[in-house]
Amino acid sequence: MPEHVLVVGTGRDFPARLRAARPGTETSVIVQLDYIGKVREPGGNARVIGVRGDAPDEEWIALAAAAHARHPFTRIATFGERDQDRYAAIGQALGLACHSVRTVSLAHDKEAMRARLAETGVDTTAYARVADVDALRAFVRAHGTCVVKPVSGAGSAGVARVTAGSDLAGAFERAGGSYLGLANPGVLVEEFIEGTQFSVEAVSERGEHEVVAITRKYSDPATFVELGHVSPAELPEERRKEIHACVGSVLDALGVTFGVTHTEVVLASAGPRVIETHVRMGGDEIPALTRDATGVDLDECALRQTLGERVLPGVRAALAERRAPRSSAIWFAVLGARGVLGEVAGLDEARAVPGVTGVEVTARPGKEAGGLTSSDSRVAYARALGASAGEAVDAARRAVSRLEFQLRVRDAGGPAV
CATH class of the missing domain: 3.30.470.20 (ATP-grasp fold, B domain)
Known part of the structure; x- marks a missing residue:
């Protein structure tokens, strides 16, 4: 029987790879409307279904079920963090093998994960969901150095190490934000583990x-x-x-x-x-x-x-x-100064560093760059191989150091220069 895979989310290049991996395989994609433009080769799919990001699970399930009734899915998959909860809900409703709704929920909800790990004796790190800065301050006073983070998030966005003397109000506000469309139901604080x-x-x-x-x-x-x-x-x-x-x-x-x-x-x-x-x-x-x-x-x-x-x-x-023993490393470029990214020079020099296997600029010209608030703050990377971990890391770092970034910055009272 030919496979028909429902991919939840953009799927990156996986829909095309699934079709190529086994002749006769078909794919359909169901994705948030805001990201429908990121679906690669949309015409290669049997259909692409766009759904509002704030639509309830029932709407996602109903649309998937309508397609399933006309052209049954044999399998369901997702290849990223966003909408994994929709994937589990659809898979469960249509009787397709997938991670359970509970498993996905535990992986996404860091408070629920902490509770489950404590319940099973796997990890007893102290934690609490905090509703306001006063509750955060009380936890930090009780536990010393702590980590504040979104209950649900990705890319290290909104994560901060804090002590009683830190700007706890600022940390709470950042952790309570959102990132890349992922819902954030609150702020979590955990004791900091040194290591x-x-x-x-x-x-x-x-x-x-x-x-x-x-x-x-x-x-x-x-x-x-x-x-x-x-x-x-x-x-x-x-x-x-x-x-x-x-x-x-x-x-x-x-x-x-x-x-x-x-x-x-x-x-x-x-x-x-x-x-x-x-x-x-x-x-x-x-x-x-x-x-x-x-x-x-x-x-x-x-x-x-x-x-x-x-x-x-x-x-x-x-x-x-x-x-043969070998290590593979990656190192990222981060800009200390803030401004609008322009040209990037030194790519050939970076790629010529012995051991380097790839150098990529990940930020587009015109992007506001500088500082380090999430994974999205980084602007380039280099990958390298070495006979040891230290050798590989050294090569990747040397390659990144060869890159030169042009920034247009603003003075206190004027336009970008």
């Missing part, structure tokens, strides 16, 4: 979890926006096993039984503690770093699982294969 941060990429199938890579994160100490990553992280084997066990317990607690996941942890003196987890692939080119370092293509795993294929045996075979 090195890591991203953990895993593939699950039939309830089994396989950690593919542990990636070292280099984050801004105030905003926690990532400045760089390197995979694999250089860790003692005992610590590596602790992280593997922690992530497996997290995924079990959240009810994850399949798919590619991205979990962030901090390795404290007493062992790993959870920052958050996502039922999707990591951002920041982490799947590319993982592929370079391990030979496992997480994008391909997600695609094959969408089509009902088993991938875990192949993942384990690739991880067991003896490979």
Whole structure:
């Protein structure tokens, strides 16, 4: 029977890849109207359905069900954070295999995740949803250094490290905002755990979890926006096993039984503690770093699982294969000065740095740039390979240092110059 996959969200290049992966496969896309212009090759799909972002789940389900009645879907998928809740609601209503509504809710709602992890004994980090600055101040006084973040968010937007002497009103206001159309139901504060941060990429199938890579994160100490990553992280084997066990317990607690996941942890003196987890692939080119370092293509795993294929045996075979040790790193460019971005020079020089595999400018000319408030604040990146983590990071950083950015800035009383 030919496959017909309903992709919730823009799907990036996955609808086309799904059609190419198995002859006869068809795709349909259901997406927020605000993002319908980002659907690639829309005419390659059987249909593209646009829905208001503020429409209730029932409307999304009804539109999907109408298409399903005329041209039945065999599978459903989503490949990003936005509208994963719609994906789960539609999948459940149409009887299609997908992450449960509860699992997606626990991954999106950081307060609910904290409650579930505490209930199961996986992680006991102190936390609270705070309704106002007074409640935030009381929690900080009780716990010392803390992290303030949106209850639901992405891209490190609105996240801040605070103490009793910080601008708590400003931190509360930023955490209460929204980012890229993701709903934000409130502000969460957690005790700050001192330690090195890591991203953990895993593939699950039939309830089994396989950690593919542990990636070292280099984050801004105030905003926690990532400045760089390197995979694999250089860790003692005992610590590596602790992280593997922690992530497996997290995924079990959240009810994850399949798919590619991205979990962030901090390795404290007493062992790993959870920052958050996502039922999707990591951002920041982490799947590319993982592929370079391990030979496992997480994008391909997600695609094959969408089509009902088993991938875990192949993942384990690739991880067991003896490979020459190498590390893959990425480093981001951030502008200290604020202004309107103009030309970018030095790309050829950056790409010529030994070990560099790619340099990309991610911000368009005319963008207001400068400062570091979220992942969207970064303006370019370089990726590099090395025989060690340090060598790869050094090459990526040297490449970024070759870039020169033209900014038009405003003086106190005049136009941009």
